[in-house]
Amino acid sequence: MVNTKISLCGQILDNPIIAAAGTFHYGYEMASLYDINMLGSFSCKGTTLEPRFGNPSPRIAEAKDGVIISIGLENPGVDAVISTEFPRLQKVYHKKIFANCCGFSPEEFAEVAYRMDQADVVGFLEINISCPNVKGASRFSCDPALAKEVTRLVKARCHKPVFVKLSPNVTDIVSIALACEEGGADGISLINCIHAMRIDLKSRKPVLALKKGGLSGPAIFPIALRMVYDVSHAVHVPVIGIGGIETPEDVLEMMMAGASAVEVGAMNLVDPYIGKKLVLGLPEAMERYGISDLSSIIGVA
Amino acid sequence: MxxxxxxxxxxxxxxxxxxxxxxxxxxxxxxxxxxxxxxxxxxxxxxxxxxxxxxxxxxxxxxxxxxxxxxxxxxxxxxxxxxxxxxxxGNGYDLSKSGDHPLLIGGGSGIGVMVDLARFLLKEGKHPLVAVGFNRKVEIYAEEELRKMSLSYRLFTVDGSAGEKGFPTLALSSPHDYVYACGPFPLLKAIALTDPVPGQFSLERRMGCGYGCCMGCTIETKHGPRRVCKDGPVFEKEDLLW
Missing domain, CATH: 2.40.30.10 (Translation factors)
Incomplete structure (x- = not known):
């Protein structure tokens, strides 16, 4: 018997598999496919203070081994999420989620996080300073001072562990991670998607209505792995590795790079059962590589 | 699923x-x-x-x-x-709302769905009129399937190279008490803006996942944002915005 449990800020997860924000909606619809309680956790759709429709269409473009997305944080607003979506979720899910909080000012981040902090089903706050597809929302992930300020304001108003989700679209991701740690972050999650675009040869125009979006999927795994490695060696708080995870072996590799847990994103969009497959496949992969306790491989590389 | x-x-x-x-x-x-x-x-x-x-x-x-x-x-x-x-x-068409004389309009890639729908409506004892539209004669398909069924059928081509010349919306002048449609956006819009009878439209959108997770295919409706893949692809004609 192998041990897949991991500890995150004093909370024990049954396994490190977390569905990433924006690829799992608010969870309850996926519960008709498999028991989502088998996941370590999941991060809910990025949520803002006010309802948002998001960006114009097309907001999806395909890439080799990945997808470029430009949704623009469509969500019904934090109050509707807490009053409508969470009760639906709690009928089918008894674990804790990551509340993915978004905003357009440090105060809005803090307000969304404060309201999410009160919700029973929320175990962790994931402060998404890195959405690449909303004008003005990603500047918090590019400036260490702003990233620290957002983190500090959120921490001042919340009790639950705060993870700050970082953008790869920066020169030095380590400096941003360190700033968040100084601001009081309990953990760092990375990476959000990578700025990207496609052009339609027939129309000679960008495929996406807003021209550019964020690339995710297996194509970005080695980039994410490198950034997780760099950040986890610099900070003293736990790191969640995100980016292109597709197989149990990818989970192990990401943890060896320094991640305490992983989030699975783009693969949820092509294989609705990927979470289940990873959870069920992980023990066998651990045995194959002689790993009895998953925690023992964190950052060994 | x-x-x-x-x-x-x-x-x-x-x-x-x-x-x-x-x-x-x-x-x-x-x-x-x-x-x-x-x-x-x-x-x-x-x-x-x-x-x-x-x-x-x-x-x-x-x-x-x-x-x-x-x-x-x-x-x-x-x-x-x-x-x-x-x-x-997806949700599929709700047949219970159809009158006895539904009009089915299909354009281009949307015609296949109308063939399937017509078969269901015939089983329900309805009397469908199916109007299909192509740009040119060389694009025509599904004609054999539709002619085999005991229904009224009208074929249109934009350039007049087969069937009646024009768009299948010309069939809206035929008597009908309900309208089903699938096809290009301008076709659906033309039906919505000119035909007073109730109906259901099946929409086509670029999709990410196909099961409601990514919000890639969302449209705005009278009742707020809806995902074409999960809340649709069939929507009540009255709920759509043009």
Whole structure:
């Protein structure tokens, strides 16, 4: 018997598999496919203070081994999420989620996080300073001072562990991670998607209505792995590795790079059962590589 | 929704750039017409969503047009190949709302769905009039299927090279008490803005997942944002915004 449990800020997860924000909606619809309680956790759709429709269409473009997305944080607003979506979720899910909080000012981040902090089903706050597809929302992930300020304001108003989700679209991701740690972050999650675009040869125009979006999927795994490695060696708080995870072996590799847990994103969009497959496949992969306790491989590389 | 590896039973050219593929399924996954499935293609990341033209317990048939690399690759696939598919997606048409004399309007790739829907409506004892529109004669498909059924059928081409010249919206002048439609956006819009009777439209949108997770295909409706893949693809005509 192998041990897949991991500890995150004093909370024990049954396994490190977390569905990433924006690829799992608010969870309850996926519960008709498999028991989502088998996941370590999941991060809910990025949520803002006010309802948002998001960006114009097309907001999806395909890439080799990945997808470029430009949704623009469509969500019904934090109050509707807490009053409508969470009760639906709690009928089918008894674990804790990551509340993915978004905003357009440090105060809005803090307000969304404060309201999410009160919700029973929320175990962790994931402060998404890195959405690449909303004008003005990603500047918090590019400036260490702003990233620290957002983190500090959120921490001042919340009790639950705060993870700050970082953008790869920066020169030095380590400096941003360190700033968040100084601001009081309990953990760092990375990476959000990578700025990207496609052009339609027939129309000679960008495929996406807003021209550019964020690339995710297996194509970005080695980039994410490198950034997780760099950040986890610099900070003293736990790191969640995100980016292109597709197989149990990818989970192990990401943890060896320094991640305490992983989030699975783009693969949820092509294989609705990927979470289940990873959870069920992980023990066998651990045995194959002689790993009895998953925690023992964190950052060994 | 069910994931299944489906064997290609047939993949044939029907008309210009338009193919018909038949896939095996272990059991019926499409209780309502207008539901769809999402096909995984080797070496392409995203699945491709398609609606059905026909389906039975052990197989289903759909029509696709070659528009990009994915559909080009599909056109070269041989019978016997297996493709991973998510079956039974979307809401499908609600037949209980139809009057006795529904008008079905299909344009281009949307015509296959109308064939399937007409079959269901006939079983319900309705008397459908099916109006289909193509740009040119060389694009015509599904004519044989429609002529075999005991229904009224009108064929339109934009350039007049076959059937009546013009758009299938000309059929709106025929008596009908309900309208079903699937086709290009301008066609649906023309119906919505000129025809007073109630109806249901099936929408086509670029999709990410096909099952409601990514919000890639959201449209604005009178009742707020809706996902075409999960809340649709069939919407009440009255709920759509133009």
């Amino acid at each position: 069910k994931e299944e590896n489906c064997e290609i039973l047939e993949n044939v050219l029907l008309s210009e750039n338009t193919y018909r593929m038949t896939l095996r399924q272990q059991e019926e996954n499409f209780p309502r017409p207008g539901m769809f499935f999402a096909l995984s293609l080797p070496s392409f990341f995203l699945r491709r969503p398609f609606s059905l033209m026909d389906h039975h317990d052990s197989f289903f048939t759909f029509v696709y047009k070659v528009v990009g690399k994915g559909t080009k690759a599909m056109s070269e696939m041989r019978a016997g190949t297996s493709l991973n598919a998510l079956l039974g997606l």
